[in-house]
Amino acid sequence: MIIGVPKEIKNHEYRVGMTPASVRELTALGHSVIVEHNAGSGIGFGDDAYQAVGATVLATATEVFAQADMIVKVKEPQAVERAMLREGQILFTYLHLAPDLPQTEDLIKSKAICIAYETVTDNRGGLPLLAPMSEVAGRMSIQAGARALEKSCAGRGMLLGGVPGVEPAKVVIIGGGMVGTNAAQMAVGMGADVVVLDRSVDVLRRIDAQFNGAVKTVYSTVDALEKHVLSADLVIGGVLIPGAAAPKLVTADHIKRMKPGSAIVDVAIDQGGCVETSKATTHAEPTYIVDDVVHYCVANMPGAVPLTSTFALNNATLPFIIRLANKGYKQALLDDAHLLNGLNVINGHVVNQHVADALNLPFVEPKQALAAL
Numbered sequence: 001m002i003i004g005v006p007k008e009i010k011n012h013e014y015r016v017g018m019t020p021a022s023v024r025e026l027t028a029l030g031h032s033v034i035v036e037h038n039a040g041s042g043i044g045f046g047d048d049a050y051q052a053v054g055a056t057v058l059a060t061a062t063e064v065f066a067q068a069d070m071i072v073k074v075k076e077p078q079a080v081e082r083a084m085l086r087e088g089q090i091l092f093t094y095l096h097l098a099p100d101l102p103q104t105e106d107l108i109k110s111k112a113i114c115i116a117y118e119t120v121t122d123n124r125g126g127l128p129l130l131a132p133m134s135e136v137a138g139r140m141s142i143q144a145g146a147r148a149l150e151k152s153c154a155g156r157g158m159l160l161g162g163v164p165g166v167e168p169a170k171v172v173i174i175g176g177g178m179v180g181t182n183a184a185q186m187a188v189g190m191g192a193d194v195v196v197l198d199r200s201v202d203v204l205r206r207i208d209a210q211f212n213g214a215v216k217t218v219y220s221t222v223d224a225l226e227k228h229v230l231s232a233d234l235v236i237g238g239v240l241i242p243g244a245a246a247p248k249l250v251t252a253d254h255i256k257r258m259k260p261g262s263a264i265v266d267v268a269i270d271q272g273g274c275v276e277t278s279k280a281t282t283h284a285e286p287t288y289i290v291d292d293v294v295h296y297c298v299a300n301m302p303g304a305v306p307l308t309s310t311f312a313l314n315n316a317t318l319p320f321i322i323r324l325a326n327k328g329y330k331q332a333l334l335d336d337a338h339l340l341n342g343l344n345v346i347n348g349h350v351v352n353q354h355v356a357d358a359l360n361l362p363f364v365e366p367k368q369a370l371a372a373l
């Protein structure tokens with residue numbers, strides 16, 4: 001198979017779909033890998049590093065998209081990339097389709113085989129290809145939130161951990177999954193007063209045991225959420241219903257009633273955000289203010305630490321890339337129900353129920369769509 005790795009083009013996105021080490025695994029198996037010029041240069045992988053492991057470097061994304069059987073990326077394809085996809089081509093990357101009708105419509109039109117990292121599942125009920133970036137974003141959310149609380153960012157001017165004799169900030173984390181747990185770890189480490197809300201008692205049990213009482217756990221009801229959000233200095237949004245648009249748990253009315261200078265980091269923004277006043281921002285301009293509350297809503301947070309993130313992502317995606325390359329998409333998807341859960345759009349059909357529901361589009365069973373090919 002010919003595997004293509006274009007350079008990421010989203011704002012300040014320096015991650016790359018495959019490291020030279022990942023490419024080497026594929027070329028050792030007899031596959032061809034084509035990499036766009038400078039695809040890894042943002043994290044120190046020059047074209048020569050890719051050539052040294054058997055890849056061919058091509059000057060433009062157009063050539064990579066035209067020649068590859070499978071495109072391996074990081075972020076959802078931007079409009080110019082979507083226009084280069086073709087029927088039968090495999091696209092393996094983050095998609096986050098539920099809040100994104102224009103992208104979904106373009107992927108339908110392309111008739112490509114579009115497998116989303118974020119809906120691939122595992123035996124333990126986890127999301128193995130989302131998890132590494134949620135670890136990064138969860139940890140980063142506390143750095144971003146700490147910065148947002150500084151006066152120069154229009155924050156309250158409060159240090160997360162306080163100092164002896166002065167109380168720490170109250171950090172309220174909504175969702176105790178990968179993002180939430182990693183955020184809690186950093187916030188506790190910095191000495192903040194940390195509360196995690198989740199609607200799964202098992203999740204709260206795990207957090208209670210893991211942090212040995214250093215984190216307060218709260219069952220997430222409308223009432224509990226309001227109480228804790230209104231008294232928070234920093235709110236982290238880390239909820240997820242896999243594949244679906246995020247529920248708007250923090251309302252515009254809550255924002256009006258929050259403390260002036262408090263901050264929200266809505267990590268769930270890639271699924272539309274769990275705060276009514278959230279809108280996606282970029283690393284170039286990460287924050288904005290609504291009713292005196294600082295909002296940080298960067299949809300590609302791990303892009304800020306692309307060296308760490310690219311390795312973490314490749315560790316998780318590589319086994320799936322190898323299976324898709326060795327078996328072809330049809331056999332690889334039929335052999336693995338978890339990879340099949342990653343399939344969102346194929347040959348013009350939406351095959352993820354949550355995406356179809358969120359966008360009011362017709363849903364086709366994935367196996368039925370595959371059988372037709």
Ligand SMILES: NC(=O)C1=CN([C@@H]2O[C@H](COP(=O)(O)OP(=O)(O)OC[C@H]3O[C@@H](n4cnc5c(N)ncnc54)[C@H](O)[C@@H]3O)[C@@H](O)[C@H]2O)C=CC1
Nearest residue numbers: 133134137175177178179198199220239240268299300301
């Ligand atoms: N902005 C960015 O750069 C990044 C964003 N993300 C996003 O962060 C979000 C969270 O991801 P993960 O932590 O990996 O998901 P996860 O599945 O590990 O955790 C989500 C948690 O939310 C909880 N939850 C669902 N509905 C809830 C509700 N109504 N109230 C309270 N808790 C609720 C679930 O029980 C679960 O424990 C996702 O939208 C993901 O795409 C992840 C990585 C990077």
Ligand SMILES: CC(=O)C(=O)O
Nearest residue numbers: 133270299300301302
């Ligand atoms: C998961 C995601 O949206 C990211 O890593 O950018």
Ligand SMILES: [Mg+2]
Nearest residue numbers: 256257258291
């Ligand atoms: Mg206010």
